[in-house]
Each structure stands twice: as structure tokens, then as C-alpha cells.
Amino acid sequence: MQSDLVIPTIRFKKGTIEIIDQTRLPAEYEIIPLRSVESLCDAMKKLAIRGAPALGVAGAFGLLLGIEEKWRREGSWFFDSEKVDASDFPKDVSVSAISDQVATVADKIGGTRPTAINLFWALDRMRKVCEGNWRSTRDLINALYSEAKAIFREDLDICKRLGERGAALLKDGDSVLTHCNTGGLATSGYGTALGIVVAAVESGKRIEVYADETRPLLQGSRLTAWECKQRNIPVTIVCEGSAGYLMSKGIVSRVIVGADRIAANGDTANKVGTLNLAVIAKHYGVPFYVAAPYSTVDPSIKDGSQIPIEMRSEEEVKQFAGVEVAPEGAGALNPAFDVTPHNLIAAIITDEEIHYPPFDDIG
Amino acid sequence: MQSDLVIPTIRFKKGTIEIIDQTRLPAEYEIIPLRSVESLCDAMKKLAIRGAPALGVAGAFGLLLGIEEKWRREGSWFFDSEKVDASDFPKDVSVSAISDQVATVADKIGGTRPTAINLFWALDRMRKVCEGNWRSTRDLINALYSEAKAIFREDLDICKRLGERGAALLKDGDSVLTHCNTGGLATSGYGTALGIVVAAVESGKRIEVYADETRPLLQGSRLTAWECKQRNIPVTIVCEGSAGYLMSKGIVSRVIVGADRIAANGDTANKVGTLNLAVIAKHYGVPFYVAAPYSTVDPSIKDGSQIPIEMRSEEEVKQFAGVEVAPEGAGALNPAFDVTPHNLIAAIITDEEIHYPPFDDIG
Numbered sequence: 001m002q003s004d005l006v007i008p009t010i011r012f013k014k015g016t017i018e019i020i021d022q023t024r025l026p027a028e029y030e031i032i033p034l035r036s037v038e039s040l041c042d043a044m045k046k047l048a049i050r051g052a053p054a055l056g057v058a059g060a061f062g063l064l065l066g067i068e069e070k071w072r073r074e075g076s077w078f079f080d081s082e083k084v085d086a087s088d089f090p091k092d093v094s095v096s097a098i099s100d101q102v103a104t105v106a107d108k109i110g111g112t113r114p115t116a117i118n119l120f121w122a123l124d125r126m127r128k129v130c131e132g133n134w135r136s137t138r139d140l141i142n143a144l145y146s147e148a149k150a151i152f153r154e155d156l157d158i159c160k161r162l163g164e165r166g167a168a169l170l171k172d173g174d175s176v177l178t179h180c181n182t183g184g185l186a187t188s189g190y191g192t193a194l195g196i197v198v199a200a201v202e203s204g205k206r207i208e209v210y211a212d213e214t215r216p217l218l219q220g221s222r223l224t225a226w227e228c229k230q231r232n233i234p235v236t237i238v239c240e241g242s243a244g245y246l247m248s249k250g251i252v253s254r255v256i257v258g259a260d261r262i263a264a265n266g267d268t269a270n271k272v273g274t275l276n277l278a279v280i281a282k283h284y285g286v287p288f289y290v291a292a293p294y295s296t297v298d299p300s301i302k303d304g305s306q307i308p309i310e311m312r313s314e315e316e317v318k319q320f321a322g323v324e325v326a327p328e329g330a331g332a333l334n335p336a337f338d339v340t341p342h343n344l345i346a347a348i349i350t351d352e353e354i355h356y357p358p359f360d361d362i363g
Numbered sequence: 364m365q366s367d368l369v370i371p372t373i374r375f376k377k378g379t380i381e382i383i384d385q386t387r388l389p390a391e392y393e394i395i396p397l398r399s400v401e402s403l404c405d406a407m408k409k410l411a412i413r414g415a416p417a418l419g420v421a422g423a424f425g426l427l428l429g430i431e432e433k434w435r436r437e438g439s440w441f442f443d444s445e446k447v448d449a450s451d452f453p454k455d456v457s458v459s460a461i462s463d464q465v466a467t468v469a470d471k472i473g474g475t476r477p478t479a480i481n482l483f484w485a486l487d488r489m490r491k492v493c494e495g496n497w498r499s500t501r502d503l504i505n506a507l508y509s510e511a512k513a514i515f516r517e518d519l520d521i522c523k524r525l526g527e528r529g530a531a532l533l534k535d536g537d538s539v540l541t542h543c544n545t546g547g548l549a550t551s552g553y554g555t556a557l558g559i560v561v562a563a564v565e566s567g568k569r570i571e572v573y574a575d576e577t578r579p580l581l582q583g584s585r586l587t588a589w590e591c592k593q594r595n596i597p598v599t600i601v602c603e604g605s606a607g608y609l610m611s612k613g614i615v616s617r618v619i620v621g622a623d624r625i626a627a628n629g630d631t632a633n634k635v636g637t638l639n640l641a642v643i644a645k646h647y648g649v650p651f652y653v654a655a656p657y658s659t660v661d662p663s664i665k666d667g668s669q670i671p672i673e674m675r676s677e678e679e680v681k682q683f684a685g686v687e688v689a690p691e692g693a694g695a696l697n698p699a700f701d702v703t704p705h706n707l708i709a710a711i712i713t714d715e716e717i718h719y720p721p722f723d724d725i726g
Contacts, residue, residue: 026687026689026690026691027687210696213578213680213688213689214604215576215602215603215604216602221680221681221688221689221693221695222688222690225689225690226690226693228693229690229692229693234694235693235694236693236695236696237680237681237693237694237695237696238680238695238697239578239603239635239636239680239697240578240602240603240604240636240639241577241578241603241634241635241636241637241701242635242696242697242701243639244636244637244638244639244642244701244703245635245638245698245701246696248638248701248702251696271604272602272604272608273602273603273604273605273607274607275607275608275611276603276604276606276607276639276643278607279607279643279646280639280642280643282646283642283645283646314600317576317584317600317601317602318584318600320581320683320684320686321684321686321688322686323683323684323686324390325389325581325584325585325683326389326584326585326588326600327389327588327589327592328389328592329592330584330589330591330592330598330599330600331597331598331599331600332599332600332601333573333599333601333605333609333614334601334602334605335605335608338604338605338607338608338611
């Protein structure tokens, strides 16, 4: 993987989480430091960092931040980008106090975004580390650091594998309609659905992206188009209303979307508007693919009806780029996700394999 | 019809066209005077006045403006809201000079918006007036004035009839998903698709509106929600991406849209995003209705493939209210309309009758 294809979406450095502030792209590219769990939760709630896989990494790093915040000394830190140093960790703190702090912070972070399963999956991996029979706080701290770093690094590898696997489904000359942002900014740095396009382009195929702008927060026009420009992939921004136009005229030949949670039967929760694309793609015979790390599958959930859907504020709909666009007193409904039934999906591409209908093997 | 249900979208007064500037609603309600054909064409191009029926009225009034502009004396005018006075019309101007001016201005106005047939229909009605065997310029001027006023008044009557006819299809308790703006602001003042809701509410039915915000220019959140608030009709603004969510959950029970041109077979051009709704409604078994004056039918066009689709500027997609939301250098595609094939339409409601599939009687 070329290093310029990895976007520094999230990093842990000197006891601090650093993220690209995705609310300010593309006008401003700013790395912001998050020094408290509360500031991380705020960043997650306002989508300064977003995307199911990236939320998982943020959750894992957030638990390290919870330890930093509670016990570090002024001007010092335990966790850095490539090493952990718990030599000055307070002697009077017990292993179980650390586990308790991890559990408390995990609940807090898990409360920010209910739909993306990867967040809970990562938090659970970290919680499981605490369940080990640790003889010293230093060992537990080292183990938590290793797990968080593993979640981060694995995500890069997973996305790379997913990208290569999915790229095989794309033909030279394909035009791919994408929804929301599923690139490096939604992950550790490589991407899921957009990662497939990146991998196909790297392999020499000519691929064009049509990026759904994706209201209300415009992750498509702001983030996907920005990533495509960074990577020299031809990109055309479209309003979501033009999907029928694009598919009826054969302008797009594939739809690839990400996923926030996939039920055991293949039903997929993803950014609101995904279901529209799936129905329209089915109608016009355009292949509709879902791309996600296998950790996005939630085998505990039988079908999509059980996936909790986050409802977000009316203000996101009633404003556009900070400008009020609705009359005073008008209501708005702002579901952040919808659920695409598996029978509208042509393939679910994970890092482990490509699943095809009827998706009996996925859960 | 209660007078408070008529919105003063467009009026002709003292030689001037007055319109509500629809680019500034809902933040500001401003009536702007248009004193030249060029300012009218600009207003039409930038959608300060829009909506197929309103464009027809604007076109007819615009031909009166073309006569005012060319021959009126400073501080005087020929056409007023309730009367015409051509007593000081220059004696040396011939009937054919007036006809020529009408033809020239009609071409200019017709060039602003290629899709809405009502505009061409109204311009043609005015042109036909010129073909009469006129003995005096005064007679021709009087006839043109009468025809323009008739087009204006007929539109109110047509919308009222259309509204009452369509209201019969709505049940007490229905939730209606609308697209773009099809209310008083899109017509002489009453509305087509939204007029049906208004008529149903007037007849005592409880109807709730879900208004698609309708990118890129947000006619739904800005205009439809504003009209609903004016008329005390419950309204909830939604992003277009939520249509699948709303229909899969049974939150909306009907979709009613307007039309810019209807081909002889029932294929319907309307604001981009309409086709999405039609496909999704078909998938979920939600009745999808088109509402338009019968003048929206273009019998000269066999099917939707022959309807010219206006492509608008990339900037409308890449920015809003002056705020850039896309990275520099990214392209955008901005078709203003799409074509819904007749087989996705449950009924086409006109002022003359309700047409049902297979729509053999419509053209």
C-alpha cells in the first residue's frame, strides 16, 4: 500500500488522540487533539470523526485516553504512537480500578453512536483484555495498548484485503456510485467501499466515481470528493435525487456502499439514503454491493428490524452548511441510517470473503 | 377558495411584473418588481420564480412587459392589474410590429427553461392572439392583455379543480410525501400536488405533509414547508435520502408530485429526484400520483425520452448560500429534471380528469 493512500484519520500520540476534523473539510484540513474522553465523545457525536471502522478505532483509543485522563501526571503520558511507558503509573491503583475505568469509559463512548456495531466490537475487545488474570497494572496497561494498536493496524490490513477482494468485481471503465464517505476518513486510513475503488485504480483499471453528496451532512461532497481528488480518481458530485437519472441512463454501472451493521441474514444498516439506492439499483439491474470489515456483521441480530437506528437533530436537516433553510417552527425527521434488506444486495464484500445471496453463510 | 389560501406568487401591476423572490424565502419575504424582459428572464433562470404553471403565467405577463418596455412613455404604462389603457400607444407602430415584438420576446423567454411545457404553451397562446386579423394596435393590445389575464385566472381555477379532484384520492389521516414545491408558489397561487393537500384539508381531512427538502435548491424545505406553515398544515421536512426509510416503515401513505411535462404515453418529467420516489413507491406499494394542469401534457411528444432535460450549473451542487461544500476542482452533474416512466405512476390527476394506467387517454 502506498503511504499516500493512507489518510491520517486518527492517531494516538503523546497521550492524545489526534483526528482530522471532518466537520471542516474540505475548506480546512485541520488535525485536532483530543485530550479528554468528553472531547472525544463530542467529536464522535458531531461527526468530526465518523465511519463505522474509524469509530471502532476511536473507541479503542478512547479507552487508553480514559486511563491517561484519570491517572497521568501533568506534562507526562503513558501511551505514545509507538510505545507505552507505565513506569510512573500510580502504585496505589489496582488492576480492578483500571478495569472499572475501562468499563465506565466504554459505556460513555458506546453511548455516542448506537448503530455502528464496529464501535461496540472494538470496545468489547478492549473490555475482554481486562478480563485476563493480570498480575500487575503495568501488564494490563501494556496489553490494552497492544490491543488498541492492533485494532488500528488490523483495520488498515482488513481494508486493504477488502479493497483487493472487491476490486476483482470492478471492470475497467466502470462508473461507481458511492454514498456518504467510505474512504480513508471512515477507517484507519484506507477505506471500505471507496477502498475497493482505490484498489481497482491501483491495479490499473480506469474507474470513475459518482459521489452522492449525502445530506444532511454532505460527507459525499465534502469528504469522498476530497479523498478522490487527493488520490487523482475522477469524481463527479451528484445530489441524491439524481440516482434514478444516473441509473436509468446507464451513467453508473455499479453502486458500492459501506455498512454500519450487518444482521445475520445480510440485512444492512448504512447511512440514510442507502436503501433508496438499493431499491433503484434493483429496479434498473445495476449491481448493488455492500463493503465492510467482517467485524461489521452482528451475528446476535437475526435481521435488520432489530438494528437500532440513531435519530439525529432536526437542525441538521433545517440548516445547510450553517445557513438556516427552513421556516421557523417547521419540524424535521432525521434518521441517520436506514436498513437495506438482503434481497436487494448483489454481494457483501468483507475482508474474509465475498458473500452472495442468499447470504446463508454470513452470520 | 379562501383568499388566504392564494399566495401572490406573480402579479402584473402598473406595467410591472411583481413576484415573490423565491430565492430568499423563507428567511425573507420580498416582492420584487421586474420592469424589463431581461430582469424577468434572469429571475426565471435563477428560479426567483419557478414551477411549471407559474412559468406559464410569467411567460404570458412577460410578453406584455415586452410591449411596455419597448413603447411606453416614461412614468406611464399600458397594462395594470385590472385594466389596459393603450390610448397613448404610439400611432406609428403597426400591428405587425407588435406581433414581431411578441415573437422576439417569446423566443427570449422560452429560452430560459427548456423542460416546463406550460411555459411554451402559454407563449403559444399569446402568439396565436397575434395571428388574428386585427384592425388596430389597440385591439391587439387589449386582446393580448385579456389572454394573459385569462392564463393567470384560469390557472387559479384549474388548480382549484385539480385540487378538489385529487383530494378525493386522499383519506383522512394520510401522510403525503411531496417533492420540490408544487404549491401556490409554483402556480398562480393555489398549487398542484400541494393544492390537493390544501383541498383535502379544507374539506376536513387530517393530512400530514412530509416535504422532501429537494436538493440542490431546497424548494421543499424553503418553500413547501413555508407554505404549509402559512396554511397551518402539519409539515415535517426530510432529506431525500430518507424516502426508503419513510416508505419501508409506512410513515408516508401517498406520494404526490407535480410535473413539468407529460408525454402522450404518460411519462412525466419533473424535478430531479421524482424518479427515485416513483421507483421506491412502486417497490413498497405506496400510491404515486402526478398532479398537473392538463396543459402540462405535451401530445406532440410520444414518450419521455424526447423531453429535453435542462442541465443546470455545477455550482448549485457544489455550494449553498455562498458556502462552498465541495473541494476545488471536483466536478458535479446537475440535471434539473428526470423522467418517470408511466408504468410507475398510479394516477395522473389533471383539472379535467384523473387518468389511470395504461394512460391511453392522456395524449
